[in-house]
Amino acid sequence: MEHLIKEAEAFVKDRFKEEVTGHDWLHMERVRKLSFLIWEHERAGDPLYIDLVALLHDVDDDKLASKEHTHTLKDWLINMGVQQDLMQNLLTDTANISYRKGIRSLLSPEALIVQDADRLDAMGAIGIARAFAYGAKSGQMICHKDDLNDRMRDKGSGSTVAHFYDKLLVLKDLMNTKTGREMAEERHEFMQDFLCQFKKEWKE
Ligand code: ADP
Ligand code: NI
Incomplete structure (x- = not known):
């Protein structure tokens, strides 16, 4: 998973480099940091998976969709050769973290932590x-x-x-x-x- 985290960092850094509405790369960095802080107290779930969800949670946000970004998170995960079950978990978790459209009961314990971090930010x-x-x-x-x-x-x-x-x-x-x-x-x-x-x- 460490390798995928490194790839996700590069992908997200590039994807959000021109973002000025507060969903920039530094938002993703803060959400990672806050998620880790919460995890250190709660000790629920896998911290590496938390890191991935934190990094990728806004990739498919339709508020941020632009003409340049025609690739979805799923496209990227397929391109990275991510295993089917990890891919499904990431897609479900990232799709449901959002305040507006998220369904809380679908979130993994890790994503519940990232959702708190996203809200704190x-x-x-x-x-x-x-x-x-x-x-x-x-x-x-x-x-x-x-x-x-x-x-x-x-x-x-x-x-x-x-x-x-x-x-x-x-x-x-x-x-x-x-x-x-x-x-x-x-x-x-x-x-x-x-x-x-x-x-x-x-x-x-
Ligand atoms: P979520 O994906 O959890 O619904 P949003 O992406 O809507 O969260 O919100 C993320 C950020 O955008 C927050 O900082 C939020 O305050 C800001 N935001 C969203 N909608 C509005 C709005 N109508 N006016 C001002 N800020 C907003
Ligand atoms: Ni966010």
């Missing part, structure tokens, strides 16, 4: 930076007038501040592992503080 200071980068690239507003009042806001408003209420502030309660839950606390609080200051400045 969407929270805290880094998560805030990624959300605004993604929002700008997808052409959405920073904030609409009513988005700062959770009761008044239009749920479909689609601003980046609305995305905090729609998704980022619920992540802490969706963590799979005890370690992930603990790590999510500080990042969650930081996002709350950020929104609090944002509201304060908005009203000045």
Whole structure:
């Protein structure tokens, strides 16, 4: 598996080299690191397989699909000569890590750890930076007038501040592992503080 990890590193580094919406190579590196940290506490599953899932988890994300990237993860795995059962496990795990489309019951113990790591990277200071980068690239507003009042806001408003209420502030309660839950606390609080200051400045 070590050899495949090296190949995956090169593949993902190249594939995400021009990514500016927060799904760049450094996101994959952080998810690997966070996954390993969680694994060290939880000791669930094979750390080498965790590393592979962390590296490959965003390859097939349709948000990131571009004209240049016509090859899917499956194409790459076939090209690498990966065994049938490892290939199936990787395809199922990477397809189900996503917040929007994932089915949690299909995830392996290793992928549950990577999902926590991926969510941690969407929270805290880094998560805030990624959300605004993604929002700008997808052409959405920073904030609409009513988005700062959770009761008044239009749920479909689609601003980046609305995305905090729609998704980022619920992540802490969706963590799979005890370690992930603990790590999510500080990042969650930081996002709350950020929104609090944002509201304060908005009203000045
Ligand atoms: P998942 O694949 O788990 O659904 P996403 O790929 O949707 O996760 O999200 C990954 C990153 O993109 C996160 O940092 C998230 O905040 C950001 N993101 C996704 N959708 C939006 C959005 N509508 N506005 C701002 N940021 C977003
Ligand atoms: Ni990701």
